[in-house]
Amino acid sequence: MGNTRSYDKDFKKEVLRLINEAGKSVAEVGKELDIPATTIHGWIKQAKKHKDDAFPSKGNLHESDVEIVKLRKGNAELKMELEILKKATAIFIKDQR
DSSP, rough: OOOOOOOOHHHHHHHHHHHHOOOOOOHHHHHHHHHOOHHHHHHHHHHHHHHGSSSOOOOOOHHHHHHHHHHHHHHHHHHHHHHHHHHHHHHHHHHHH
């Protein structure tokens, strides 16, 4: 199993500063800091999407992420209700015979 590293907000912003202001390439910075280029590209994407709100600390989700969590929870509840209705319908039909 791989060893997952986590990086704090300041570190990620410094990596992006090296790329944007110091003119270093993603590959160059990744090699220097032993960070996969795909990880850095993900940070770039997050920074473009969320601007100053990029890289929230753990537990602090972006507004869109909060909405996704709510929708997934609601979806799970609806699936559970549907299963209950299916079972109740089967019992009702069985009793009618």
